[in-house]
Amino acid sequence: xxxxxxxxxxxxxxxxxxxxxxxxxxxxxxxxxxxxxxxxxxxxxxxxxxxxxxxxxxxxxxxxxxxxxxxxxxxxxxxxxxxxxxxxxxxxxxxxxxxxxxxxxxxxxxxxxxxxxxxxxxxxxxxxxxxxxxxxxxxxxxxxxxxxxxxxxxxxxxxxxxxxxxxxxxxxxxxxxxxxxxxxxxxxxxxxxxxxxxxxxxxxxxxxxxxxxxxxxxxxxxxxxxxxxxxxxxxxxxxxxx
Amino acid sequence: xxxxxxxxxxxxxxxxxxxxxxxxxxxxxxxxxxxxxxxxxxxxxxxxxxxxxxxxxxxxxxxxxxxxxxxxxxxxxxxxxxxxxxxxxxxxxxxxxxxxxxxxxxxxxxxxxxxxxxxxxxxxxxxxxxxxxxxxxxxxxxxxxxxxxxxxxxxxxxxxxxxxxxxxxxxxxxxxxxxxxxxxxxxxxxxxxxxxxxxxxxxxxxxxxxxxxxxxxxxxxxxxxxxxxxxxxxxxxxxxxxxxxxxxxxxxxxxxxxxxxxxxxxxxxxxxxxxxxxxxxxxxxxxxxxxxxxxxxxxx
Amino acid sequence: xxxxxxxxxxxxxxxxxxxxxxxxxxxxxxxxxxxxxxxxxxxxxxxxxxxxxxxxxxxxxxxxxxxxxxxxxxxxxxxxxxxxxxxxxxxxxxxxxxxxxxxxxxxxxxxxxxxxxxxxxxxxxxxxxxxxxxxxxxxxxxxxxxxxxxxxxxxxxxxxxxxxxxxxxxxxxxxxxxxxxxxxxxxxxxxxxxxxxxxxxxxxxxxxxxxxxxxxxxxxxxxxxxxxxxxxxxxxxxxxxxxxxxxxxxxxxxxxxxxxxxxxxxxxxxxxxxxxxxxxxxxxxxxxxxxxxxxxxxxxxxxxxxxxxxxxxxxxxxxxxxxxxxxxxxxxxxxxxxxxxxxxxxxxxxxxxxxxxxxxxxxxxxxx
Numbered sequence: 025x026x027x028x029x030x031x032x033x034x035x036x037x038x039x040x041x042x043x044x045x046x047x048x049x050x051x052x053x054x055x056x057x058x059x060x061x062x063x064x065x066x067x068x069x070x071x072x073x074x075x076x077x078x079x080x081x082x083x084x085x086x087x088x089x090x091x092x093x094x095x096x097x098x099x100x101x102x103x104x105x106x107x108x109x110x111x112x113x114x115x116x117x118x119x120x121x122x123x124x125x126x127x128x129x130x131x132x133x134x135x136x137x138x139x140x141x142x143x144x145x146x147x148x149x150x151x152x153x154x155x156x157x158x159x160x161x162x163x164x165x166x167x168x169x170x171x172x173x174x175x176x177x178x179x180x181x182x183x184x185x186x187x188x189x190x191x192x193x194x195x196x197x198x199x200x201x202x203x204x205x206x207x208x209x210x211x212x213x214x215x216x217x218x219x220x221x222x223x224x225x226x227x228x229x230x231x232x233x234x235x236x237x238x239x240x241x242x243x244x245x246x247x248x249x250x251x252x253x254x255x256x257x258x259x260x261x262x263x264x265x266x
Numbered sequence: 267x268x269x270x271x272x273x274x275x276x277x278x279x280x281x282x283x284x285x286x287x288x289x290x291x292x293x294x295x296x297x298x299x300x301x302x303x304x305x306x307x308x309x310x311x312x313x314x315x316x317x318x319x320x321x322x323x324x325x326x327x328x329x330x331x332x333x334x335x336x337x338x339x340x341x342x343x344x345x346x347x348x349x350x351x352x353x354x355x356x357x358x359x360x361x362x363x364x365x366x367x368x369x370x371x372x373x374x375x376x377x378x379x380x381x382x383x384x385x386x387x388x389x390x391x392x393x394x395x396x397x398x399x400x401x402x403x404x405x406x407x408x409x410x411x412x413x414x415x416x417x418x419x420x421x422x423x424x425x426x427x428x429x430x431x432x433x434x435x436x437x438x439x440x441x442x443x444x445x446x447x448x449x450x451x452x453x454x455x456x457x458x459x460x461x462x463x464x465x466x467x468x469x470x471x472x473x474x475x476x477x478x479x480x481x482x483x484x485x486x487x488x489x490x491x492x493x494x495x496x497x498x499x500x501x502x503x504x505x506x507x508x509x510x511x512x513x514x515x516x517x518x519x520x521x522x523x524x525x526x527x528x529x530x531x532x533x534x535x536x537x538x539x540x541x542x543x544x545x546x547x548x549x550x551x552x553x554x555x556x557x558x559x560x561x562x563x564x565x566x
Numbered sequence: 567x568x569x570x571x572x573x574x575x576x577x578x579x580x581x582x583x584x585x586x587x588x589x590x591x592x593x594x595x596x597x598x599x600x601x602x603x604x605x606x607x608x609x610x611x612x613x614x615x616x617x618x619x620x621x622x623x624x625x626x627x628x629x630x631x632x633x634x635x636x637x638x639x640x641x642x643x644x645x646x647x648x649x650x651x652x653x654x655x656x657x658x659x660x661x662x663x664x665x666x667x668x669x670x671x672x673x674x675x676x677x678x679x680x681x682x683x684x685x686x687x688x689x690x691x692x693x694x695x696x697x698x699x700x701x702x703x704x705x706x707x708x709x710x711x712x713x714x715x716x717x718x719x720x721x722x723x724x725x726x727x728x729x730x731x732x733x734x735x736x737x738x739x740x741x742x743x744x745x746x747x748x749x750x751x752x753x754x755x756x757x758x759x760x761x762x763x764x765x766x767x768x769x770x771x772x773x774x775x776x777x778x779x780x781x782x783x784x785x786x787x788x789x790x791x792x793x794x795x796x797x798x799x800x801x802x803x804x805x806x807x808x809x810x811x812x813x814x815x816x817x818x819x820x821x822x823x824x825x826x827x828x829x830x831x832x833x834x835x836x837x838x839x840x841x842x843x844x845x846x847x848x849x850x851x852x853x854x855x856x857x858x859x860x861x862x863x864x865x866x867x868x869x870x871x872x873x874x875x876x877x878x879x880x881x882x883x884x885x886x887x888x889x890x891x892x893x894x895x896x897x898x899x900x901x902x903x904x905x906x907x908x909x910x911x912x913x914x915x916x917x918x919x920x921x922x923x924x925x926x927x928x929x930x931x932x933x934x
Binding site for chain 1: 301302303304305399400401426427428429430431432434455456457458470499500503516517518519520558561562565566
């Protein structure tokens with residue numbers, strides 16, 4: 025089955041002075057795929073992701089995200105993607121409802137659309153009791169789940185998740201992944217980074233970055249075969265340790 | 267006993283951070299507090315390192331009471347807080363030197379203890395700490411916490427946000443330190459790290475779910491667990507959850523961990539159900555429960 | 567003691583590695599003093615004036631010549647009657663109008679005195695003040711010349727009159743004021759920021775869980791800033807003496823002592839602020855809003871305290887800067903000794919002790 029690519033990356037490079045953070049990486053992400061983007065700290069994951077979401081201009085190479093060029097149309101890229109990171113997800117001092125309204129607003133949804141989406145979201149996540157509470161009073165797991173839904177409010181074609189489950193308890197972590205599956209099943213492409221190697225197994229395909237380069241890219245199954253490893257953790261260790 | 271905690275509770279305003287926590291850590295033991303963010307791990311660390319008073323209960327560390335003898339404790343423990351807490355604008359060497367001096371010692375005096383770790387970062391000793399990679403920062407922080415040869419080492423989530431390679435190295439280092447007679451209390455949200463501790467306490471929402479060796483804890487798991495796999499993961503999870511006899515369904519790496527409510531369960535019954543639901547490439551094998559399975563079962 | 571020295575060494579590393587702060591720390595006093603100094607300068611050059619000469623005799627022409635030949639003034643315009651004075655000022659170019667009374671020469675010879683009126687535009691009060699001073703000195707010189715051979719001296723009476731802003735503040739006022747503000751800023755803000763930075767970084771946790779005693783941490787934080795503040799104070803005094811020729815009348819020793827006292831007052835305030843705030847940002851806000859504004863507005867630096875409404879006058883008493891400015895003015899401008907400023911000094915001492923007492927009580931040896 026041949027699927028169209030929604031992210032095409034060719035020799036994408038980012039240099040900071042004489043330091044090459046991302047060194048000519050190339051890959052494609054298919055539509056509706058869950059794409060795991062792994063790598064050790066400092067391997068260049070974050071830098072690469074920043075270029076793909078249009079907030080950092082590459083030094084050289086080329087990339088198209090959701091059909092837009094990262095050099096020419098970063099603003100259009102931003103409109104077609106959702107982004108959620110562990111560090112910042114929601115405003116702590118706003119209520120859940122206010123956060124939804126705010127993020128809906130900045131993505132240009134009409135008041136009516138926001139209202140509809142908000143009701144849908146509250147119902148889906150069972151937020152009836154906490155919709156008017158400040159985000160700061162919620163457990164981390166809840167915050168991350170709501171943040172994920174908020175990042176999907178404007179029905180983006182791709183959602184970028186930067187370590188979305190760090191520190192979350194195991195049950196919520198799984199609920200979160202079920203949400204990811206559901207999203208991908210609905211045709212949204214998911215681009216995710218994580219430090220949990222068991223989560224790498226949930227991805228359709230996984231790339232592993234080492235020192236600014238993509239050293240491996242395949243389905244978890246093939247990677248394990250290729251590296252003669254029992255699980256993704258072993259794959260990672262073998263690769264990153266050389 | 268190196269650490270003895272009896273019935274401590276602590277609330278911040280109305281929020282109960284920890285509730286009636288008791289545990290003991292033997293001398294020379296590597297003890298893990300395992301639980302997600304917000305479980306109360308940091309609060310326990312702060313009480314034991316004399317940074318916070320508990321509302322109720324008593325605790326002592328290395329034979330000293332955390333309230334009455336707090337000064338003695340401060341002389342005898344090493345502490346590595348959760349956040350990266352070194353001076354970013356000081357070089358590697360200056361950081362280490364600073365912590366050596368405030369503990370009234372020198373790098374030379376205890377170099378033996380930190381040698382294995384320090385040689386890995388020594389090539390960068392004139393680099394500012396802020397410019398180090400995550401793994402190296404963490405090694406430097408550990409050196410700083412060890413420089414005065416503490417009896418007890420407190421490590422609050424040392425591996426959070428660190429990649430698997432550095433995490434593995436870090437645990438190897440901890441094992442070596444333990445051999446040198448240092449008692450270590452470490453916390454982590456990564457369940458797979460629990461297996462590397464001598465004994466662990468599983469914590470959720472301020473309460474201890476269970477304390478035991480990792481092996482014993484997984485033995486307590488009440489049910490048989492099955493690895494289930496099929497052609498479509500998402501549909502598989504949904505189907506299994508719709509299955510009336512399911513007890514729990516959790517994705518676990520490439521498999522789904524499935525448990526059944528019935529006492530009489532056979533793999534074939536489940537296989538038939540999945541075949542009926544148009545799944546292919548079905549694979550079902552019984553497996554041993556992990557600490558994560560146990561945690562989820564206890565936290566339910 | 568070795569621990570303590572190690573700690574101070576670390577503090578100096580922080581200070582010297584943060585180039586931007588360091589630049590502000592030393593650049594600011596110099597920039598401020600220069601700014602204030604040249605903005606409120608007492609030098610005037612080629613100021614445009616207008617002259618209303620009602621007598622037009624030999625003496626007045628001679629005086630006008632003297633004035634216009636000096637480098638300080640240039641006669642922009644001669645006017646013919648008093649109704650033209652206001653329009654001339656309103657145009658803005660002319661800063662002063664000199665009015666010679668009628669029959670100037672005759673009066674000088676017959677009555678031995680004649681009046682010259684100097685009207686200045688005091689919207690720029692310093693220039694206004696300077697203009698009348700300079701005119702006076704030109705007149706005095708002229709009088710000495712014409713009185714050489716006469717027994718009963720002729721007297722020209724200058725009558726200064728200022729329009730638009732008759733109340734003037736002292737020209738030298740800015741040095742004590744700027745010095746006060748800078749010492750306050752460096753000492754209080756920098757210390758509070760440096761202590762809260764440790765809290766924010768999480769390093770305070772490690773310091774607390776170490777044998778270092780809390781008071782050692784605090785003193786260790788403060789010592790480097792005492793040094794820096796003293797250096798700043800010296801720079802300011804040197805600048806004002808050598809660049810602005812401001813005389814220091816009193817004892818330099820006393821000046822140094824009082825400055826150190828005020829530095830300690832400010833540092834203890836800084837520590838107090840740091841115990842109240844947990845982030846650098848809050849510490850900065852409290853320092854700026856809670857210290858700088860009252861220091862600038864209520865200390866008498868810019869607005870004379872005597873012309874404030876009574877409640878503000880009362881509040882100004884708890885502003886340490888007010889007392890320090892009085893002390894500085896006393897020592898630098900009037901040359902008084904401790905016997906004249908012991909009251910202000912003891913106020914500062916008392917405040918310092920109160921601040922330190924509160925900080926010690928508030929300082930946490932634990933996290934809450």
